[in-house]
Amino acid sequence: MYGKKLVKRVGSVLIAAVIVASAFAVLPQNDTVKADTVNGASIVLTEIMYNPTTGNEWIELYNMGDQEVNVTGWTVKDDDGNTFAILDGTIGAYEYMVVYGSGAVLNNDGDNILVYDAAALEIINITYSDEAAENHSLELNENDEWVEGPEGGTPGMPNEAMTPPETTYDIAEEQMPWGWYVTNVTVTLNATDDTGVKETKYRVDGGDWNVYTEPFVISEPGSHLVEYYSV
């Protein structure tokens, strides 16, 4: 199985000014999934539409790293050496790229998908079997298993098979009516997920990501952005 740990939520809190919480889906940092990639790449395969009713076969790639990756010149092939697609462009941090093939390259009874970078290094090598009905995709779930996706799949979007942990924050101190705190601010993060939470990370004002182990204090006056996610 070549899966990765999957969709996470990142939230953010603006400390000492108006509290803003937002969430969007991302994959974890490289270090949690490195064993699943080859040559240290942060690009992973997350979905396969090998038997569409109409239109082209497609695959979904995801950049789970925090740096954009230039995939120009990368090639997608099957194990018979048939070229599915040649990639062009970049995949931003925590973004998807949906790659459409031409012709029938992805066998409906199972196949092997290989992705090579521009230097012909193998980046992805996965084997799938026919576990999805016609016009349904195969989605990678958060247990690194390929499971049947919905009709039409979820191209360019988090897989339905992935249920990210929910992360919430709590601030013990009293917020002034105008939205500010007049004391140090103690931030507590909580994460829940039906399949368990591996860890929660946070960063303050765009600094390094820290593993959350206990409530932390913001004492510098001013507005501060706290971002967090769990895997």
Ligand SMILES: [Ca+2]
């Ligand atoms: Ca096919």
Ligand SMILES: [Ca+2]
């Ligand atoms: Ca094939």
Ligand SMILES: [Ca+2]
């Ligand atoms: Ca998807």
